Ligand SMILES: Cc1cc2nc3c(=O)[nH]c(=O)nc-3n(C[C@H](O)[C@H](O)[C@H](O)COP(=O)(O)OP(=O)(O)OC[C@H]3O[C@@H](n4cnc5c(N)ncnc54)[C@H](O)[C@@H]3O)c2cc1C
Ligand SMILES: Cc1ncc(C[n+]2csc(CCOP(=O)(O)OP(=O)(O)O)c2C)c(N)n1
Ligand code: SF4
Ligand code: SF4
Ligand code: SF4
């Protein structure tokens with residue numbers, strides 16, 4: 001099947017600590033294999049950090065520096081500049097962080113690295129909450145979703161990181177999904193070839209955090225794409241928007257697959273549908289301004 | 293200086309030492325399973341497999357899989373009632389796969405290329421097959437493949453049974469029939485044409501002379517319509533009419549033909565008469581929408597100008613200058629079993645009708661009396677056997693279809709082979725329950741409308757007995773094959789391997805293996821399988 005094809009070169013190892021069925025591990029598998037051996041990683045505290053390994057073992061074949069949750073982009077900056085100073089400017093530097101470490105706690109470091117157009121690939125594993133610490137809300141948690149700290153559903157909308165990053169006019173921003181693995185691999189490949197700041201945001205349905213069955217995270221991610229909740233898109237230089245996925249179904253099936261939305265009333269569901277419709281229409285409008 | 297060794301700054305082991313397999317409660321298992329189309333197919337054809345070969349453009353491989361169960365794909369691809377399509381999982385997504393048209397595509401390619409069958413190494417045992425219709429020929433084919441000698445006794449001068457003497461050539465071109473029969477006789481069969489086996493004594497003599505007998509004489513006794521004098525000159529037997537050459541058919545019929553019956557045979561009589569230039573009316577007991585003929589036959593008959601009087605019963609017929617029919621309107625109630633029904637006359641609904649010829653086509657019964665007590669008397673039973681004698685096809689079943697006959701011939705032959713030549717290779721049936729629609733991940737099967745076979749243009753149809761249904765163009769056939777979900781058949785797409793977050797699946801080229809050391813039992817591989825060829829089973833290490 002062409003939509004799932006990618007190459008595995010053994011860059012990510014079995015025996016890691018991710019929950020069974022976790023698609024964060026799956027996307028790490030695709031990304032690390034696409035990046036290859038000539039790379040150095042940094043990672044903020046997050047599920048990703050746990051999956052990468054408890055000392056003294058690692059599930060990645062490339063070296064990773066585990067740092068503070070505020071500092072993923074700053075660490076990446078330093079590592080990249082250090083490598084460049086040693087004449088190793090071609091080595092890829094990749095930053096892994098969760099949404100808490102990106103939208104909230106690490107946004108200062110991320111914004112300034114973006115403003116300086118550092119030559120790093122920043123990957124945000126967006127599971128829409130502080131999941132590794134038990135499932136609290138982050139500013140990425142969507143409107144209406146229940147978390148440990150918003151048991152009745154979050155009152156405010158998800159922060160729009162894509163537009164924030166686009167406002168920095170960095171060379172490349174993309175979204176990706178574990179339901180579209182070939183697309184994910186292609187975006188990593190493309191990002192590696194671009195000099196300057198690249199941000200990749202991957203949707204990660206979290207099994208316990210979202211209340212998703214062990215075998216269903218790919219299906220839920222696919223529904224997120226197909227319902228327009230999480231469109232697959234690319235933004236070049238902050239101004240050229242390309243929306244690659246269509247909105248082909250209502251959000252009902254997407255919501256129904258997750259316990260975090262189970263408390264919603266019909267009216268709340270309709271309101272969420274209207275928000276998704278408006279968000280998708282806005283993306284199409286941005287695409288129309290400068291179709292590239 | 294502190295002599296104590298410093299712990300290294302970086303990790304020095306991979307995670308592969310952690311046996312995460314201990315976490316699991318279930319383990320995936322690769323297991324091809326039967327598709328619903330296979331379950332419904334009277335010959336149990338490996339449809340998912342051969343359609344896969346069509347998709348790959350390998351028609352030779354497709355034909356080999358097909359003809360393992362059915363030596364007549366070009367025939368079945370034209371006239372099978374295709375219950376497979378009714379059962380097809382794809383119908384729950386958009387429309388059923390055009391299995392029958394694809395079967396014809398493969399069958400025609402095999403005839404065009406001249407591919408043939410090989411007989412198995414001779415086993416020194418022999419079987420008498422009585423009747424050279426689809427049931428008898430199917431059995432003969434399977435027996436020859438296993439190296440069993442076959443003597444085939446056929447009452448008529450040519451093989452094919454009702455495929456030759458019933459089904460008209462506008463539905464089944466004669467060169468197709470000849471081609472698929474010749475391929476079987478070329479396997480080396482001792483053919484006895486014009487050699488009817490007349491009675492119980494002759495049957496018992498054959499059972500003595502051979503190691504087994506397969507009886508497939510069809511159903512040759514026409515059911516009789518009360519109220520009709522079958523000796524009258526204006527009454528023509530439908531079987532005799534369909535079996536006659538065109539010139540005789542003309543002599544048998546007047547300008548306006550009344551056909552009684554609503555099944556396939558009645559449609560064949562009606563449409564044949566239209567091709568002879570006759571005006572044709574069909575009268576049925578069943579109301580509109582309940583006629584037993586296939587929908588496409590009814591539609592094509594109507595297109596060809598056949599008139600229908602449904603929900604009506606003939607009471608009497610009077611000859612003269614023209615024939616006058618007395619009839620009455622009825623309500624129709626189907627019975628418990630196929631072919632049974634009851635009718636009630638509607639009061640004050642009598643009517644009359646004028647015509648020149650009446651052709652009743654209301655079905656045939658098996659001539660069982662001929663065999664005395666040799667077969668037993670418990671009515672027609674599938675695979676009826678009596679000692680070394682087995683029976684199959686119309687003589688032994690009320691499922692009066694060509695592919696049922698082929699399937700029963702195959703099954704009887706397999707039983708005989710297992711008994712007489714136990715070393716001969718027999719393909720094993722797929723185990724397990726039919727694959728349900730819920731097991732298909734439809735994300736990998738984009739919506740695409742079903743390919744439809746073109747029909748010959750209408751005015752031309754009535755000018756000859758040339759085939760009405762036209763083949764699918766090659767590219768349309770390949771695209772139609774792509775629509776098949778391959779239910780229960782691994783297509784080696786690698787999805788299970790690619791979606792495992794734990795790298796717990798190894799590719800074996802061909803096939804796959806689960807690494808029990810690492811599999812956490814999440815079931816993602818199963819959920820993302822497009823075909824349902826893998827499933828979870830309980831497993832605690
Ligand atoms: C007009 C018509 C149209 C039909 N259309 C379709 C259709 O579109 N699709 C479909 O699936 N089915 C159709 N059928 C039904 C189908 O033709 C039969 O179910 C099928 O042919 C049965 O196969 P068989 O081998 O059991 O019997 P038959 O085809 O009847 O063959 C029996 C053979 O045995 C021979 N025989 C009989 N008695 C003796 C004897 N004593 N000794 C030696 N030989 C003997 C006969 O001559 C004949 O060759 C149709 C039937 C009719 C009548
Ligand atoms: C400043 C700071 N506060 C809190 C923590 C504790 N902490 C570690 S991981 C984590 C959750 C991070 O959430 P996110 O970045 O979304 O990653 P996820 O666990 O969801 O993968 C938290 C709160 C920390 N490491 N540093
Ligand atoms: S989709 Fe293919 S394998 Fe499945 S039932 Fe239909 S024809 Fe058979
Ligand atoms: S996806 Fe991997 S870990 Fe999950 S059940 Fe399949 S083989 Fe096991
Ligand atoms: S996912 Fe693909 S390769 Fe794996 S079992 Fe299913 S069909 Fe076969």
Ligand SMILES: [Mg+2]
Pocket residue numbers: 098099100125126127128129130131132
């Ligand atoms: Mg998170």
